[in-house]
Amino acid sequence: MNRAILITYPDKYVIEEADELAKAAGYEPSKVLTQDYLSRARFGVGAGKAEEVAKLVKETSADVVIFDSKLKTTQAYNLAELCHVEVKDREKIILEIFAKRATTSEAKLQVQLAELEYELPKAKNRVRMAKRGEQPGFFGLGKYEVDIYVRMMKKRVVVLKEKVREVENRRELFRRRRDSQKFPTLALAGYTAAGKTTLFNRLTGETKEVDAGVFTTLAPTTRAIMINGRKVLITDTVGFISNLPAYMIEAFKSTLEEVSLATAVLLLIDASQPEKKFLRSYDSSVQTLGDLQVAPSKTLVLLNKCDLTDKETIEQRKMMVGPDAIPVSSKTGYGINQLHDAIDAKLQGRDAEMKQVLAR
Ligand SMILES: Nc1nc2c(ncn2[C@@H]2O[C@H](COP(=O)(O)OP(=O)(O)OP(=O)(O)O)[C@@H](O)[C@H]2O)c(=O)[nH]1
Ligand SMILES: [Mg+2]
Incomplete structure (x- = not known):
C-alpha cells in the first residue's frame, strides 16, 4: 500500500472520514496534519505547515500527499514541488475510489x-x-x-x-416502461455506508455486496417487492458524501435520477454514530436530496443501525431530525413492519393526491 501524509481539518470525525477515504483509495496515511483553513493561496496550507509536510514526506518516505479539500492547479503544483511527491486532493481520491469500484x-x-x-x-x-x-x-x-x-x-x-447520454436514454426508456405499469417507486438514499444495501437485501431477499468501507454500491439495482399487499419497485443507489462537487453529481445523474424521480425516498442515517458525525451525515444527505430536487414531503427518514445504540439516543436523534423518523435495524430486522406501514401510509397519501389531481 502507498504511504501517505494526510492534510485535513482538526475535527475527529472529519479526520476519520478522510482516513477512510484514503484507505479505500489504496493509501495508508502514516501521518495526519491538520489546519483550520485549507484555502491558503500558495500551498492550500500556510507556508510553515507546507514546510512541515515536506519534512514529514522525507522522514516517512511517503509516496503521496493527500489534501482533504479542493486544491487549485497552482496550489497542487507548488506543494508537489516542495514535497517532491504527487499531491492529490479530496475529489481526486473520491474519483480513484469510484474508478476502483x-x-x-x-x-x-x-x-x-x-x-x-x-x-x-x-x-x-x-x-x-x-x-x-x-x-x-x-x-x-x-x-x-x-x-x-x-x-x-x-x-x-x-x-x-x-455515450453517457445514450445510457441515460436507455435508463429513461426502462423507467417509462416501468412507469407505464404504474407501480410506485421507492429509492434508498443516504450517506455512504449508512446501510442502504443491507436494507435493500432485507426487503428484497437479495444478496448484494455489503461492506463496512465507503462507496460499495456505485450502480443502482431495482427489484419489485410487496408492501402490505401492494407491488412497489425499490432501487438501491450510490451513497452520498459531504463536499461532493456538482460535476460528480452530474456524471452520476442517470443513477441519481432514480432518487429524483422516485415516488418516495427512504433516507437512511446511521443513528449509531456520535452526535456530531450523525448531524454531519444527515445535513449533507438533506442537502444532496435538495440538489436532486426531492421534496421533503416525499422523504421518510430512517434511523438505521439502532441495534448498536440505546432508546435514549434514538429519542435524541429523533428530536434532531423530526418525530416521524423511524428507528430500524437493517441487520436484525427491527422496525421493518413499522417501515412497511409508513411506506404504505406515504403511498396512500400519494394515491389521494393523484385522485384529487385527476378529479380537477
Ligand atoms: N449493526 C448494524 N450494522 C449495519 C446495519 N445496516 C448496515 N450495517 C453495516 O454497515 C456497513 C455498511 O452497509 P451497506 O449496506 O454496505 O451500506 P451502504 O449504505 O449500501 O453503503 P454504500 O454502498 O457504500 O453507499 C456494513 O458493514 C453493514 O453490515 C444495521 O442495521 N446494524
Ligand atoms: Mg450500498
Missing part, C-alpha cells in the same frame, strides 16, 4: 466522464501556465503539445457525454 459499464462511463471533468480545468490552467513559462515540462510536454493535449481531452469529454 466501478464494475458495470454504466458506472465506468460515469467515472471516466467525472475524471475528465476533473482534469480538464486543471489542464487548461497548465496550458496558461506553460504559455507564461511558469511551468515548463508538464508531463515533459512543450506548450504546443499541452495545447493539443487539452484539445484531445475536450474531444473525449464530448464523446463520453454522448
Whole structure:
C-alpha cells in the first residue's frame, strides 16, 4: 500500500472520514496534519505547515500527499514541488475510489466522464501556465503539445457525454416502461455506508455486496417487492458524501435520477454514530436530496443501525431530525413492519393526491 501524509481539518470525525477515504483509495496515511483553513493561496496550507509536510514526506518516505479539500492547479503544483511527491486532493481520491469500484459499464462511463471533468480545468490552467513559462515540462510536454493535449481531452469529454447520454436514454426508456405499469417507486438514499444495501437485501431477499468501507454500491439495482399487499419497485443507489462537487453529481445523474424521480425516498442515517458525525451525515444527505430536487414531503427518514445504540439516543436523534423518523435495524430486522406501514401510509397519501389531481 502507498504511504501517505494526510492534510485535513482538526475535527475527529472529519479526520476519520478522510482516513477512510484514503484507505479505500489504496493509501495508508502514516501521518495526519491538520489546519483550520485549507484555502491558503500558495500551498492550500500556510507556508510553515507546507514546510512541515515536506519534512514529514522525507522522514516517512511517503509516496503521496493527500489534501482533504479542493486544491487549485497552482496550489497542487507548488506543494508537489516542495514535497517532491504527487499531491492529490479530496475529489481526486473520491474519483480513484469510484474508478476502483466501478464494475458495470454504466458506472465506468460515469467515472471516466467525472475524471475528465476533473482534469480538464486543471489542464487548461497548465496550458496558461506553460504559455507564461511558469511551468515548463508538464508531463515533459512543450506548450504546443499541452495545447493539443487539452484539445484531445475536450474531444473525449464530448464523446463520453454522448455515450453517457445514450445510457441515460436507455435508463429513461426502462423507467417509462416501468412507469407505464404504474407501480410506485421507492429509492434508498443516504450517506455512504449508512446501510442502504443491507436494507435493500432485507426487503428484497437479495444478496448484494455489503461492506463496512465507503462507496460499495456505485450502480443502482431495482427489484419489485410487496408492501402490505401492494407491488412497489425499490432501487438501491450510490451513497452520498459531504463536499461532493456538482460535476460528480452530474456524471452520476442517470443513477441519481432514480432518487429524483422516485415516488418516495427512504433516507437512511446511521443513528449509531456520535452526535456530531450523525448531524454531519444527515445535513449533507438533506442537502444532496435538495440538489436532486426531492421534496421533503416525499422523504421518510430512517434511523438505521439502532441495534448498536440505546432508546435514549434514538429519542435524541429523533428530536434532531423530526418525530416521524423511524428507528430500524437493517441487520436484525427491527422496525421493518413499522417501515412497511409508513411506506404504505406515504403511498396512500400519494394515491389521494393523484385522485384529487385527476378529479380537477
Ligand atoms: N449493526 C448494524 N450494522 C449495519 C446495519 N445496516 C448496515 N450495517 C453495516 O454497515 C456497513 C455498511 O452497509 P451497506 O449496506 O454496505 O451500506 P451502504 O449504505 O449500501 O453503503 P454504500 O454502498 O457504500 O453507499 C456494513 O458493514 C453493514 O453490515 C444495521 O442495521 N446494524
Ligand atoms: Mg450500498
